[in-house]
Amino acid sequence: MANFANETISAYDEPSLVEAKIMNKIRVTVWNEFRHEQLNEKVKQIYPNGIHNALAESLVSHGCQLRTATLDEPEHGLGEKVLDETDVLVWWGHMAHDEVEDEVVNRVHRHVLQGLGLVVLHSGHHSKIFRSLMGTTCSLRWREAGEKTRVWVVAPGHPIAAGLDHYFEIPQAEMYGEHFDIPVPDELVFVSWFQGGEVFRSGCCFYRGRGKIFYFQPGHETYPIYHQAEVQRVIANGVRWAQPSAGPGFLYGDGGALHASDSLESLG
Numbered sequence: 015m016a017n018f019a020n021e022t023i024s025a026y027d028e029p030s031l032v033e034a035k036i037m038n039k040i041r042v043t044v045w046n047e048f049r050h051e052q053l054n055e056k057v058k059q060i061y062p063n064g065i066h067n068a069l070a071e072s073l074v075s076h077g078c079q080l081r082t083a084t085l086d087e088p089e090h091g092l093g094e095k096v097l098d099e100t101d102v103l104v105w106w107g108h109m110a111h112d113e114v115e116d117e118v119v120n121r122v123h124r125h126v127l128q129g130l131g132l133v134v135l136h137s138g139h140h141s142k143i144f145r146s147l148m149g150t151t152c153s154l155r156w157r158e159a160g161e162k163t164r165v166w167v168v169a170p171g172h173p174i175a176a177g178l179d180h181y182f183e184i185p186q187a188e189m190y191g192e193h194f195d196i197p198v199p200d201e202l203v204f205v206s207w208f209q210g211g212e213v214f215r216s217g218c219c220f221y222r223g224r225g226k227i228f229y230f231q232p233g234h235e236t237y238p239i240y241h242q243a244e245v246q247r248v249i250a251n252g253v254r255w256a257q258p259s260a261g262p263g264f265l266y267g268d269g270g271a272l273h274a275s276d277s278l279e280s281l282g
């Protein structure tokens with residue numbers, strides 16, 4: 015795991031990494047299972063280079079340093095070195111959650127506890143990594159009817175809501191409705207309303223170990239949702255919020271007293 019608190023540049027860093035540090039850019043890896051875009055003509059038209067590249071282009075325009083990874087790469091593109099060089103991992107998966115190797119899930123989980131930020135999008139609610147970090151089924155109600163969604167900001171002071179209005183609308187979206195079987199979020203940023211009447215906690219923040227996790231609901235593959243400016247802004251804000259903090263290290267287990275032994279005796 016990289017020491018994110020250490021801003022020095024070592025002689026062994028790759029040029030792209032050196033540039034990211036000099037520019038103080040967040041190092042983002044966008045992961046996509048990349049199946050719908052190859053199997054479904056409609057999805058291919060909306061995302062000709064894959065959802066991962068659409069997200070990557072947007073995040074580059076928001077000042078991030080990008081790499082992408084997909085399911086069919088060795089280790090799903092998420093080897094130890096890639097994760098060491100990643101500040102925030104963005105996750106999009108849907109039809110192939112079960113094909114993600116447990117070893118890779120465990121590796122990502124360990125990195126999150128050590129400080130890797132994780133932004134989970136849309137159908138990633140049922141990914142192995144999100145469910146393992148939440149500890150619940152993460153199940154929800156859904157309906158694919160192309161209905162309008164209104165995404166309401168419920169935490170206007172939260173950094174993920176920066177630059178937004180009270181709400182924004184997505185003209186056509188897949189409905190995700192309550193109950194969403196997640197632990198109570200540590201911070202709730204968005205609640206969505208759907209034309210059919212349901213509501214959904216659509217922007218949820220969680221802390222696990224040193225890591226920060228942001229779940230954001232919009233993004234069904236047959237609608238051009240990741241081309242919408244407000245959605246791109248929220249994802250960029252989420253990445254910025256989830257980046258590792260340079261907080262103190264862990265102090266666990268049997269520990270000596272901070273004060274001299276005579277002060278401990280006075281406690282007895």
Ligand code: ZN
Pocket residue numbers: 136137188233234235
């Ligand atoms: Zn969907």
